[in-house]
Amino acid sequence: MRKGTLLYSQSGGVTAVINATASAVIQAARRHKVKVLAARNGILGALREELIDTTKAPLAAIRALAHTPGGAFGSCRYKLKSLEADRAKYERLLDVFRAHDVRWFLYNGGNDSADTALKLSQLAEASGYPLTCVGVPKTVDNDLAVTDTCPGFGSAAKYTAVSVREAALDVAAMAETSTKVFVYEVMGRHAGWLAAAAGLAGDGKDDAPQVILFPEIAYDEAKFLAKVKATVDKVGWCVVVVSEGIRHPDGRFVAEAGTVDAFGHSQLGGVGPTLAGVVKDKLGLKVHWTVPDYLQRSARHLASKTDLEQAMAVGEAAVEYALEGMNGVMPVIVRTADSPYRWKIAPAPLAKIANHEKKMPKNFIRKDGFGITEACRRYLAPLIRGEAPPPYRPDGLPDYLRLANTPVTRRLPPLQA
Amino acid sequence: MRKGTLLYSQSGGVTAVINATASAVIQAARRHKVKVLAARNGILGALREELIDTTKAPLAAIRALAHTPGGAFGSCRYKLKSLEADRAKYERLLDVFRAHDVRWFLYNGGNDSADTALKLSQLAEASGYPLTCVGVPKTVDNDLAVTDTCPGFGSAAKYTAVSVREAALDVAAMAETSTKVFVYEVMGRHAGWLAAAAGLAGDGKDDAPQVILFPEIAYDEAKFLAKVKATVDKVGWCVVVVSEGIRHPDGRFVAEAGTVDAFGHSQLGGVGPTLAGVVKDKLGLKVHWTVPDYLQRSARHLASKTDLEQAMAVGEAAVEYALEGMNGVMPVIVRTADSPYRWKIAPAPLAKIANHEKKMPKNFIRKDGFGITEACRRYLAPLIRGEAPPPYRPDGLPDYLRLANTPVTRRLPPLQA
Incomplete structure (x- = not known):
């Protein structure tokens, strides 16, 4: 075994493939004969010294x-504040790292997690403790800067495109005497990437989804209703895909639940039924709606093979970067060609990623605001390609694993609250 | 070609496998050299003489x-009234059947459709027109009488069990700082079969879903909240599966949308977010909810192989019964053994099926009302076994077919309104 712990x-938020990244990290570290501990429940486990010894898990697991x-x-x-404001917590993290000889720290998350990894990398440099911090990208929202796409997004995108395609066949079959308008709510607080992915569902001009509402475009009820009505008049039915984060022109969310999460974000949900009500009341059309919520980010059964490969590639690269001492970086996905699709992994500074948010570029949204452009389709198309189904058990359920998660014996006194 | 048309x-409501039944019907009829026409939009197409010539479709399609x-x-x-009340419509149907030499009529649907098929079979007998009417079972609700299960249910059940299993892994990973209670709303107005299917998701006692709410059991808010709280206290989180049709003790739906469909049923939806609000307000726990709605009945990508085989078997048997002149019957699924699971197809009189509704037997629901029994698990388990994924296109989407649907030239004047 090499000296030091990773x-x-x-x-x-977890994804259908974040564990694939974990799998690649642990496998790569084992090849390098490096011991991997995992923190239970993210950075909280590091603060509380609740660590899991992954060396106890067999390779098959x-x-x-x-x-x-x-x-x-x-x-x-759980977001750490600045080095000054949360000094005691950062010191505690260094204590835990020292106690377990942690030389390499990999933080697998989104914007906020990149920020935490960046701060820890700065702290390590300032303190003289030999620590290399590497961020590992993950988010179904696809809103990380620098990287071409984010592991987790491709699978959620595939789930969305397939589900919209299937539901549209249902609606089309029944529209004569039943539902005319179907509203499908996707995740995405500020960036419309998952809403855009629904645009891959159809093949032709009048195919579903005929209306996509992006958080990048202010919600205009009159224009929305006119578009829905025109679609129903022409096609006989209409599928609307709406991002949870759409806002009125004055900035209020169309569905404001009023609660706030630990990062200070509003907790949303419910714009789907809200819009369905608007359509029913204003157009008098029969409406159904769906809110897949967590299903869209946990549907490993419908993962994109491209996404899975990228999730594993960033995990593997993160270990390489860490062992090479590349502090404060993140392995990102670089697209080298659209068709045939080619990509590679390269390091990018966490400082360029932390707290940034990549929204949809203007040229990805159609002029009328209700659909995606060819440029967007070119970008998205490769990300949902290929299937990577899990093995199934004889009882018809996917053979998902529960790790035993052997705890590491504590070496420090408990965290003071 | 044999004389006469089927x-x-x-x-x-359509299902993930109703087209598999259609496929089996057409293939069986072709083997018998019988021409198959299809009515556009169900019985409406027959009334309007909007017929589709399936002989134009290649075998591959x-x-x-x-x-x-x-x-x-x-x-x-669209439900036809009694023979007396809707006499003109039944006469019109006979006119259309005569004009196209329809000798065999197959109606693929649920309770109400069995009723229509039954009435037509009686009309045919009374009128002396040589027509054989056969009902073909289909419904995700699994509420048809006589048949052991209904084609369409097994796939929706598999979708539900897999989705609950996946979402539960998500909730379990995040519960420490995020969602503690996840509410999953399933279809089922009066019968809790799909809610019960969610019970297949877990392996152990404390596995999700820890709470299932069936429409067969009156909703008791205090008992429900106590069970959720006890689960969160013990497990750390809780997944609730709720049937859209649960009611207060006085009979009101817990989520009453107030609208009514063509069959006179209330149009429901929204009990998921309603219960989520109750949990949040009364227990102060962070809650998320999902309403998969049409996704659960159109998810062909996650079809049960057992269900697919049964959907095709009833289609094939329906053709055999029709050609043998068995008027007023439905091919039903007869279970001959639980383990190993064995089944066969047998004819049953439509009169025993029409307008009946099979609810969950008492011994399928746990004494506390919140889960399924071993007897229920024995019944459900075989129905979700086996995978039957669709082929996928290179672009990552399932290769779903759109039939050209060549119309048959009209031979009658248009239907008088």
Whole structure:
């Protein structure tokens, strides 16, 4: 065994393939004879010294992680403040790292997690403790800067495109005497990437979804209703895909639930039924709606093979970067060609990623605001390609793994609240 | 070609495998050299003489129907009244049948469709017109009498069990700092079969879903909240599966949308977010919810192989029964053994099926009302076994077929309104 420990931690909303990244991290580290500990429930586990010894897990289990959704070690929504404001917590993290000889820290998450990884990388440099911090990208929202796409997004995008295609066949069959307008709510607080992915569902001009509402475009009720009505008049029915984060021109969310999460974001949900009500009341059409919610980010059964490969590639690269001492970077996906699609992994500074948010470029949204452009389709199309189904058990359920998660014996006194 | 035409028609809510039944019907009829016409949008197409000539479709297309969700010829929610009250419409149907030499009529639907098929079979006998009417079972609700299960249910059940299993992994990973209670709303107005299917998702006692709310059990808010709280206290989180049709003790639906469909049923939806609000307000726990709605009945990508085989078997048997002149029957699924699971197809009189509704037997629901029993698990388990994924295109989407649907030239004047 090489001297020193690699600590891996999952953060923020989980995805269908974040465990595939974990699997690749652990497998790569094992090849380098590096011991991997995992923090239970993200950075909280590091603060509390709740660590999991992954060396106790057999290789078959680590491999099976790659087809298991959720977060195998637990994740969290917990944002550390600045180095000054949360000094005691950062010191505690360094204490835990020292106690377990953690030389490499991999933080697998989104914007906020990149920020935490960046701060830890700065702290390590300032303190003289030999720590290399590497961020590992993950988010179904696809809103990380620099990287061409984010592991987790491709699978959620595939789930969305396939589900919209299937539901549209249902609506088309029944529209004569039943539902005329179907509203499908997708995740995406500020960036319309998943809403855009629904645009891959159809083949032709009048195919579903005929209306997409992006958070990048202010919601205009009159224009929306006119478009829905025109579609129903022409096609006989209409599928609307709406991003949870659409806002009125004055900035209020169309569906404002009023609660706030640990990162200070509003907790949304319910714009689908809200819009369905508007359509029913104003147009008098029969409406159904769906809110897949967590299903869209946990549907490992419908993962994109491209996404899975990228999720594993960033995990593997993160270990390489860490062992090479590349502090404060993140392995990102670089697209080298659209058709045939080619990509590679390259390091990018966390400082360019932390707290940034990549919205849809203007030229990805159609002029009328209700659909995606050819440029957007060129960008998105490769990301949902290929299938990577999990193995199924004889009882008809996917053979998802639950790791035993052997705890590491504590070496420090408990965290003071 | 044999003399006479077989008319096939789809009715009521579509399923992931109703087109597989259509595929089997057409293939069986072709083997018997019988011409199949399909009515556009269910019985409405028969009334309006909007018929589709399936002989124009190549065999490859008919085979591809078996992996395409939705209703290939269109379906409808349209219930004929009694023979007396709707005499003119029944006469019109006979006129259309005579004009196209329809000797065999196959109506593929649920309770209400069995009623229509039964009435037509009686009309045919009374009128002396040589018509054989055969009902073909289909419904995700699994509420048809006599048959052991209903084609369409097994796939929706598999979708539900897999989705609950996946979402539970997500919730478990995040519960420490995020969602503690996840509410999953399933279809089922009066019968809790799909809610029960969610019970297959877990392996152990504390596995999700920890709470199932069935329409067969009156909703008791205090008992429900106590169970949720106890689960969160013990497990750390809780997945609730709720049937859209749960009611207060006084009979009111917990989520009453107030609208009514063509069959006179209340149009529901929204009990998921309603319960989520109750949990949030009364227990102060962070909650998320999902309403998959049409996704659960159109998810052909996750079809049960057992269900697919049964959907095709009833289609094939319906053709045999029709050609043998068995008027007023439906091919039903008869279970001959649980383990290993064995089944066969047998004819049953439509009179025993029409307008009946099979609810969950008492011994399928746990004494506390919140889960399924071993007897229920024994019944459900075989129905979700086996995978039957559709072929995928290179672009990552399932290769679903759109039939050209060549119309038959009209031979009658238009229907008088």
